[in-house]
């Protein structure tokens with residue numbers, strides 16, 4: 281029995297969906313614990329692509345339980361749409377397969393309107409480049425203690441009372457601050473009640489269900505969204521998302537005890553990408569960056585925006601090892617580097633002549649750092665059908681080894697293509713290493 285967290289080690293889109301799908305084979309429960317439909321997790325199975333925004337990436341296995349924890353901000357309409365899309369593909373999501381925490385906060389249409397209006401009024405250097413899904417405003421309501429929770433769907437009197445207050449407050453912001461049209465209370469109520477009726481059978485106590493599963497010796501897999509450097513506390517604030525993305529939030533965001541986590545896998549691309557604004561020290565705004573973008577098909581799974589691309593940043597990775605307590609890496613998209621003559625890895629930063637081994641927390645300093653690079657030899661071969669490390673060219677193995685050295689932890693998984701089958705499982709994180 282083991283409980284494993286998968287967390288993004290960079291700025292999101294590291295390939296968490298693919299790795300979670302792969303590891304689900306060894307798990308009994310798969311749990312989302314933070315974020316919402318700002319996430320876009322891609323799975324490719326035998327050439328068929330699925331993108332999940334809210335449903336945990338374990339859903340394709342029919343004998344596993346997927347759970348949406350209290351830490352998630354849940355847009356009920358998006359969840360129902362995802363369920364409908366799966367149904368069209370022949371997979372019916374039932375309450376046996378999916379449980380939603382009664383404490384998860386519901387994301388309402390006015391959250392997205394405020395998110396978009398808030399971004400629109402910012403000057404170009406201040407825009408965060410959010411996904412516009414309403415994630416920040418929904419978490420604001422949660423912390424302000426005015427949010428509507430999934431469990432409120434079971435108490436219409438409370439639901440109406442909370443919604444009345446929220447609509448009044450949001451309309452004040454929409455109209456007076458942003459000069460936008462107000463939302464209609466009756467329409468919002470209809471929306472939430474209609475979705476709510478369909479979602480009610482899925483509501484449950486995720487914390488108790490996880491504890492029961494743990495005591496029965498089941499394996500639990502926690503699926504992080506976004507990435508460590510988008511964490512609201514530890515990321516490149518204010519260019520971050522509005523939740524804690526680090527592994528420790530797997531516990532808070534699902535009601536699971538911290539002492540029960542056995543392994544934390546950090547997902548990292550073999551290079552770096554970022555979508556949205558904010559500092560990105562190893563960004564390449566040249567033909568090499570374009571090559572990475574084209575070869576890696578680096579366009580957002582949620583918004584379709586092009587992802588900014590750059591060399592691997594060892595500082596980003598080693599900070600993630602510390603912030604998450606990573607026990608192993610899952611290195612994705614190694615295949616994208618095939619054909620590049622020279623590869624660079626940032627191993628530290630230079631800030632006005634001073635060497636830094638970790639990211640400065642001051643955003644202006646972070647924007648000013650220069651990465652210190654090490655150069656590694658590239659390889660020409662197509663590696664997408666490799667099934668073991670010894671089938672990789674020596675230069676690719678050297679690159680992986682250097683990544684492990686920079687991180688100070690081993691690679692558990694190496695991914696050489698988007699498909700579930702294009703993966704080298706070097707160490708199964710559900711098999712606990714001796715400490």
Ligand code: GDP
Pocket residue numbers: 288292293294295296297298319320321322323324576580581612613614615616695696697698699
């Ligand atoms: P997530 O948000 O972390 O789940 O990642 P996304 O799904 O947003 O983005 C990762 C993209 O890379 C998806 O299109 C995946 O299908 C793709 N992908 C994952 N691993 C690999 C890999 O090893 N090689 C290639 N070429 N693509 C990969």
Ligand code: IMO
Pocket residue numbers: 288291292293294318319320321408409410411412413414415416504505506507510519520521522555556557581
């Ligand atoms: P997955 O789970 C990459 C980024 C947005 C923006 C910032 C804040 O697929 O890795 P938000 O809408 O959350 O308020 O936007 O965070 N962002 C992501 N970038 N992958 C994600 O999720 C992201 N979710 C949010 O681009 O910069």
Ligand code: MG
Pocket residue numbers: 292293294319320321322581582
């Ligand atoms: Mg993504």
